[in-house]
Amino acid sequence: MPEKTKILFTHNTAMWYRIPFFRKLAELYDLDLVFTHINVIQDIYDNELDKKIRGLEEVNYTILENKHGFAKGLIKKACSNNEFVIGGSWDTIQELIESLILFFITKIKREKFIIWREDWDWKKENNLKEKILNIVIKYLTNHSDAILVPGTLHKQYFHDKLGVSENKIHIMPNVSNISGINENITKSQTDKKILYVGRLIPRKGINYLIEAYSKLKKEVDNIQLLIIGSGPEEDSLKEYVKENNIEDVAFLGKIENNELKEYYQESNLVVIPSINKGMGDPWVFVLNEAMYYGNPVIATTAVGAAPDMIKDNGFIVPEKDSDSLYNAMYEIITDNELEKKMSQESVNIIKKEFQYSNMINAFIKTIESIK
Structure with a gap:
């Protein structure tokens, strides 16, 4: 039996939707999985992880402690014998320095270095920093052996803006592990639900969604807006709804992932109204989840996944444009046949293009292309 390919895979944290991916990699390769900044999941999603990560019991993984923002022990890991190293992050100065160290050690040892990122060409500040x-980043990406990205916007950014050779950039689709259809739950065609799921922060653009819904509610009575999530914008959004007497808006707070499925399955439309505020949304897994449960979807141009996931199953609208949001919502929510057609198309896209098998196959092809 041939020896498995040795891979050092560094990643910041253990998001729940990555667990099946890591587990499958561990079956295929001699995988040394290293989490460098495990608290990211708590900072972003307010989720806590135990030292033992559920679902990775059979995987060789290490959680590195942080000191002054640096992952202790990363250099030692980089100096171990590997054939491929997956890494590369620049969300903080510390992560950028870690990436450079990891890159140079890998290159000195003549191992293959692969960057996995979700950046795309959102509007950035034109300052010295x-x-x-x-x-x-240009140096890192152009001297790496391959770049893994989740979609076409991301590939265009690395090729067009950073000058990376197109044959070095590989699309590995993002996948969510939310599942479990309840056959007893159906979508009502008389009392329709429009759903938002995500943090309540300025970058998510929820105020534009509420403005669009307010206009829609004046013309369509049998609808309600469900807002799932928490965050610093919650009080001001609630105040806006109250001051403007907008009916049938429910703020449901944070709901655990295993309970979200019922809301997705009961909804008639899911809207992702993100805006560019310092950065765009790198992907937004809510799209994957909404489509799995047969929802038409509307997303803005600030959503990284939109061009790859929204085809005949919804609309992409300009960011910060409540009128365009209203028009798209009106078209779907008032046309039962269109809603059903888009619902089925969402399921078709997910089944064909966004399964863990698609993700794994893309990873394997990338490894094979640079062996």
């Missing part, structure tokens, strides 16, 4: 960062 960004210019210096861009120079460093």
